[in-house]
Amino acid sequence: MDMIDKLIIEFGRATVAHWSVAQNRDWLEYIKTLLLEKKVKNLLEIGTFKGVTTAFMSQFVNHIYTIDKNTIHSKGKIFPIDLWKFLGIKNITYKIMNSGSLEFKKFLKGISFDFVFIDGEHISPFPAIDFDTTKSCGRVLFHDYFKNNRFPGINLVVDKLSSVEINEPFAYWEETSDEKD
Ligand SMILES: C[S@@+](CC[C@H](N)C(=O)[O-])C[C@H]1O[C@@H](n2cnc3c(N)ncnc32)[C@H](O)[C@@H]1O
Numbered sequence: 001m002d003m004i005d006k007l008i009i010e011f012g013r014a015t016v017a018h019w020s021v022a023q024n025r026d027w028l029e030y031i032k033t034l035l036l037e038k039k040v041k042n043l044l045e046i047g048t049f050k051g052v053t054t055a056f057m058s059q060f061v062n063h064i065y066t067i068d069k070n071t072i073h074s075k076g077k078i079f080p081i082d083l084w085k086f087l088g089i090k091n092i093t094y095k096i097m098n099s100g101s102l103e104f105k106k107f108l109k110g111i112s113f114d115f116v117f118i119d120g121e122h123i124s125p126f127p128a129i130d131f132d133t134t135k136s137c138g139r140v141l142f143h144d145y146f147k148n149n150r151f152p153g154i155n156l157v158v159d160k161l162s163s164v165e166i167n168e169p170f171a172y173w174e175e176t177s178d179e180k181d
Pocket residue numbers: 019020021022046047048049050051052053054067068069070097098099100119120121122126
């Protein structure tokens with residue numbers, strides 16, 4: 001039984017439903033392949049939600065820093081922490097903060113990361129803010145990019161970039177020499 005099945009049994013099917021990347025095994029497989037191919041060490045995630053995708057990704061990297069502007073509760077506990085404890089995961093740092101805040105900028109100065117997974121607020125100006133604040137690490141994966149402009153705030157950022165690999169609903173960007181400031 002894999003990690004996602006275990007979580008569904010313990011916490012219910014709703015754990016992986018709706019907003020989470022974990023609702024789709026092909027999407028998880030895409031992320032797993034990318035993280036392994038790119039040999040990602042320290043990953044920053046914007047948009048923890050229930051922490052299921054965070055848990056999944058934690059298997060393939062050294063450490064994950066993940067932030068969310070909201071706490072998600074279940075059984076009176078903070079759900080992501082509950083869930084990671086259940087799985088015995090110890091390589092996740094979780095902060096409740098807004099990616100647009102000064103607090104987040106300060107937090108970034110104290111950590112080192114080589115890959116960002118942007119899956120927070122989908123409307124403008126947040127995807128642009130999230131990208132600008134974190135792009136210095138050189139590798140950014142956006143979730144919920146659709147060519148049909150379903151989330152215009154995300155297209156506004158991604159469509160301007162060269163060296164983007166589109167794999168709906170993902171867009172993966174890597175810095176190239178011509179995109180350096
Ligand atoms: C689509 S869900 C993330 C799903 C998660 N990555 C997964 O695959 O399970 C979006 C999350 O981003 C959070 N969020 C939205 N705007 C944010 C912001 N400005 N800063 C931090 N978190 C934010 C929301 O509270 C929500 O939990």
